[in-house]
Amino acid sequence: MNALHQRSIVIDGLIIAKWDRSIFEDMRRGGLSAASCTVSVWEGFQDTVANIADMKALIRDCQDLAILVRTAEDIPRAKREGKVGIILSFQNAHACEDHLGHVEAFADMGVRVIQLCYNTQNLVGTGCYERDGGLSGYGQELIREMNRVGIMVDLSHVGGRTSREAILASTRPVCYSHCAPLGLKEHPRNKSDDELRFIADHGGFVGVTMFPPFLRRGVEATVDDYVEAIGYTIDRVGEDCVGVGTDFTQGYDKGFFDWITHDKGRYRRLTDFGPILNPEGIRTIGEFPNLTDAMARVGWPESRIEKVIGANWLRVFGEVWAT
Numbered sequence: 001m002n003a004l005h006q007r008s009i010v011i012d013g014l015i016i017a018k019w020d021r022s023i024f025e026d027m028r029r030g031g032l033s034a035a036s037c038t039v040s041v042w043e044g045f046q047d048t049v050a051n052i053a054d055m056k057a058l059i060r061d062c063q064d065l066a067i068l069v070r071t072a073e074d075i076p077r078a079k080r081e082g083k084v085g086i087i088l089s090f091q092n093a094h095a096c097e098d099h100l101g102h103v104e105a106f107a108d109m110g111v112r113v114i115q116l117c118y119n120t121q122n123l124v125g126t127g128c129y130e131r132d133g134g135l136s137g138y139g140q141e142l143i144r145e146m147n148r149v150g151i152m153v154d155l156s157h158v159g160g161r162t163s164r165e166a167i168l169a170s171t172r173p174v175c176y177s178h179c180a181p182l183g184l185k186e187h188p189r190n191k192s193d194d195e196l197r198f199i200a201d202h203g204g205f206v207g208v209t210m211f212p213p214f215l216r217r218g219v220e221a222t223v224d225d226y227v228e229a230i231g232y233t234i235d236r237v238g239e240d241c242v243g244v245g246t247d248f249t250q251g252y253d254k255g256f257f258d259w260i261t262h263d264k265g266r267y268r269r270l271t272d273f274g275p276i277l278n279p280e281g282i283r284t285i286g287e288f289p290n291l292t293d294a295m296a297r298v299g300w301p302e303s304r305i306e307k308v309i310g311a312n313w314l315r316v317f318g319e320v321w322a323t
Contacts, residue, residue: 001031001203005292009033009310013207014178014258014286016041016091016158018251019058023248023285024065026250027084030288033310034085036177036245040095041260045102048095052088052109054176057083057287059086068110070186072318087317089177091157093124093142100145104224107149112321114146115154116166119271128188129263129270132159135166138157139323143169150323152316156207156245160195167202172320175205180214181232187214193236198285200237205316207245208233210279221289223281223294239304243313248285249276252271 010031016038017023028033039055040048059066065090069085078085087113096102096114106114116139117314119127135143143166146153154173155163156208167174174201182190196206210220210226234242249256261271276285281290294303 001289002293002296004305005309006014006029008292008306009314010073010284010288011035011243011310011313012041012248012285013040013245014089014183014209014250015246015312017045017248018256019055020251021062021065021068023060023250024058024062026284026286028065030174030182032226032288033079034069034087036089038091039088040090041092041118042156042262044124045095045097046057047116048090048106049109051105052111054059055088055269057118069112070110072108072321075314076319087112089115089154091115091154092118092122094118096124096142097185098123098138099291100141103142103151105147105168107151111151113152113154113175115156115158116142116176117158117162118263119157126159127157128159130159132161132181134161134168136149139166139181140169146170147172147294148323150321151191155199156209157189160192162199162318163195167199167204171296173203173205175207175316175318176245178209178211178247179187179206179213180209180229181236184229184232185218185235190214196233196236200241202247205241205243205312205315206233206237207313209247210282211247212276212279213273215279219277221279223279223290223309224297225281225285227298229295230295231300232302234308237308238309240312241316242308244291245307246278246282246285248278249317250285278307
């Protein structure tokens with residue numbers, strides 16, 4: 001691990017791994033200070049509470065490796081203690097159901113990021129794979145409540161109209177925690193230059209993903225292609241509002257992808273990515289230092305690298321989570 005990576009705050013804006021001790025060990029091996037960890041996608045309120053309880057039990061069992069992040073200050077503390085900060089996050093507001101009070105309940109449990117929609121429609125708005133009807137009235141209220149209790153609004157899988165209306169509705173910075181630029185690869189999940197600029201111009205944040213189907217060279221991508229996507233985004237919105245959101249799915253088999261891509265409707269599938277092989281050079285979380293090395297190879301100054309691998313996320317989390 002190079003000296004820059006070792007001394008920097010390193011934050012991954014989205015990991016959806018199969019949570020167990022081995023994942024936490026690989027996070028520490030990769031030098032992560034913190035990661036936003038998915039604990040709900042399609043689950044309702046009750047099952048999501050069970051997932052949160054399971055994650056907290058795992059953190060207690062692995063207290064030599066991990067701590068629960070409730071405040072931005074917990075992230076540098078985790079680094080000082082040689083541990084990884086675990087940020088509880090959802091990839092769908094489905095778990096809030098139709099009860100605004102669930103938002104504060106989840107905040108009290110430690111949830112700090114909620115994505116509004118996962119690919120399709122819910123009570124809040126529309127995902128990126130459906131005709132986008134925009135943010136619902138309930139969605140407006142949900143965002144106000146998330147702003148009040150300090151939960152970050154994530155728009156990664158959200159449709160363009162719903163995202164735009166959510167960006168305008170929020171009084172705190174919102175994010176695409178894990179997306180890639182449409183300018184490099186045509187895909188419904190990727191964001192256009194205009195969408196990237198719009199969120200940045202309104203104080204928002206862009207976490208760039210390395211998910212191979214979204215990168216320019218697809219399954220042939222390497223860690224250098226990932227840096228290309230990050231660099232492209234920086235060129236459009238500046239280096240102060242861009243970070244890393246890998247979308248690591250480490251530990252999962254085909255059954256997980258069958259479940260995660262089932263979208264809405266029995267036996268209905270909008271996406272079928274098949275087995276995912278991450279870009280060469282960063283196929284596991286433990287290889288995270290290779291990303292810092294790749295940024296240095298293309299001549300980025302240390303100040304930019306430090307921002308992108310973690311300092312930017314830390315700043316914006318502090319802005320959103322302050323209550």
